[in-house]
Amino acid sequence: MSDDPYDILGVKRDVSADDLKRHYRQLAKELHPDLNPDKPDVAERFKKVSAAYALLSDPETRGRYDRGEIDASGQERPEQRFYRDFQEEPGATRFYTREGFAGDDELHEFFSDLFGGGAGPKGRTFRMRARGADIAYTLPVDFVEAAKGTKKRVTVDGRTLDITVPPGVRDRQMLRLKGQGGPGFDGGPPGDAFVEIHIQPHPLFERKDENVHIELPVSLPEATLGGRIEVPTVDGPVTMAVPRGSNTGTTLRLRGKGIVDPKSGERGDQYVRLKVMLPKEVDPELARFLEGWAKEHAYDPRSGMGGGRP
Amino acid sequence: MKTVDEVVRLVGRVRRDELELWVRRSWVIPAASEPEPTFSDLDVARICLISDLLHDVGVEDETIPLVLSLLDQLYATRRRMSALTEAVQRQPEEVRRAIFACVTPRGGPR
Numbered sequence: 001m002s003d004d005p006y007d008i009l010g011v012k013r014d015v016s017a018d019d020l021k022r023h024y025r026q027l028a029k030e031l032h033p034d035l036n037p038d039k040p041d042v043a044e045r046f047k048k049v050s051a052a053y054a055l056l057s058d059p060e061t062r063g064r065y066d067r068g069e070i071d072a073s074g075q076e077r078p079e080q081r082f083y084r085d086f087q088e089e090p091g092a093t094r095f096y097t098r099e100g101f102a103g104d105d106e107l108h109e110f111f112s113d114l115f116g117g118g119a120g121p122k123g124r125t126f127r128m129r130a131r132g133a134d135i136a137y138t139l140p141v142d143f144v145e146a147a148k149g150t151k152k153r154v155t156v157d158g159r160t161l162d163i164t165v166p167p168g169v170r171d172r173q174m175l176r177l178k179g180q181g182g183p184g185f186d187g188g189p190p191g192d193a194f195v196e197i198h199i200q201p202h203p204l205f206e207r208k209d210e211n212v213h214i215e216l217p218v219s220l221p222e223a224t225l226g227g228r229i230e231v232p233t234v235d236g237p238v239t240m241a242v243p244r245g246s247n248t249g250t251t252l253r254l255r256g257k258g259i260v261d262p263k264s265g266e267r268g269d270q271y272v273r274l275k276v277m278l279p280k281e282v283d284p285e286l287a288r289f290l291e292g293w294a295k296e297h298a299y300d301p302r303s304g305m306g307g308g309r310p
Numbered sequence: 311m312k313t314v315d316e317v318v319r320l321v322g323r324v325r326r327d328e329l330e331l332w333v334r335r336s337w338v339i340p341a342a343s344e345p346e347p348t349f350s351d352l353d354v355a356r357i358c359l360i361s362d363l364l365h366d367v368g369v370e371d372e373t374i375p376l377v378l379s380l381l382d383q384l385y386a387t388r389r390r391m392s393a394l395t396e397a398v399q400r401q402p403e404e405v406r407r408a409i410f411a412c413v414t415p416r417g418g419p420r
Contacts, residue, residue: 028366034359034381035367037388050366083359086352087385088392095339095356096386130412182411
């Protein structure tokens with residue numbers, strides 16, 4: 001950093017005396033070592049800044065400096081120890097008395113009070129009883145486990161946690177396991193464990209509130225003629241009737257096959273959206289049949305779309 | 311130990327009448343008062359602090375006792391704190407861990 005007092009204070013050379021003072025007081029507030037006891041490096045900066053101000057705040061020395069008659073040195077305060085520099089020394093407690101702090105004897109009393117090692121000033125004893133630390137844990141749970149509830153045993157920081165995941169738990173829900181956190185200190189109660197549930201996505205099921213949605217492929221004959229088909233649910237496969245003439249997008253409801261609402265205890269539904277799938281390869285027999293069929297039964301599924309014109 | 315005159319000469323930016331006023335107001339208490347008030351190095355540092363607060367920081371006259379009181383409370387608390395820290399550091403690992411666990415924020419480490 002430059003030795004120039006204007007640079008040190010961060011002011012222009014034509015700064016007015018009032019602005020100089022205002023600016024310096026701002027810096028002094030930021031840099032005074034006793035207002036910043038945790039910042040060891042402010043002391044040197046404060047000394048530089050106050051020396052620069054000592055030079056510039058006196059119109060005579062400022063004029064001489066501006067004319068080049070003197071340089072910036074010589075304004076340093078004599079080697080100064082700040083008030084904070086004495087605070088580690090035994091005598092420093094002398095000024096604390098007015099705050100009810102009677103020096104090192106009081107220090108001993110303060111701690112004997114704190115640790116129950118003897119009667120404190122008021123004759124009471126105080127123990128260091130403290131509640132144990134809370135611990136946090138993230139538990140991945142698969143979709144079906146979350147729907148039906150499950151029990152998990154995991155190890156966190158060397159402690160075994162038994163976690164009961166209630167049916168219908170929601171993604172990111174926080175479970176609080178009372179007393180399963182860190183041990184208490186000096187007879188204090190243990191902390192709690194907080195378990196955040198992360199539900200893993202499922203390849204078939206999707207959850208919306210308490211309902212489960214699934215897309216189910218059906219064959220052309222199943223869709224056309226209807227029939228009974230097997231549908232996966234969180235309870236395992238169930239049989240469902242597909243009505244004759246179903247189509248892609250037809251959505252059927254399986255009542256009560258959704259997820260339990262933990263509040264009401266009621267179960268949601270499962271919605272099955274059908275998706276008609278042609279056979280992997282269209283064989284000549286099917287093609288021939290449809291050619292004949294189409295001549296007699298032509299239909300336009302795109303009628304009503306306006307031919308794509310706006 | 312320094313007399314009023316020696317302090318005025320040493321510090322250079324405190325006037326004699328100012329210093330006598332501060333003593334009357336108990337902003338600074340001479341380490342010894344007989345046969346005449348004399349000041350320890352601690353007192354001189356406190357005198358410099360009061361001067362800095364008034365002239366450099368711009369603390370108003372009537373606010374000085376408040377600032378001094380807060381600083382003294384701060385230093386008293388820091389002293390207790392460092393004594394406590396030192397005491398804790400001398401404890402066996404297990405005890406230090408237990409204390410650390412007690413001061414770990416609720417919700418715990420992630």
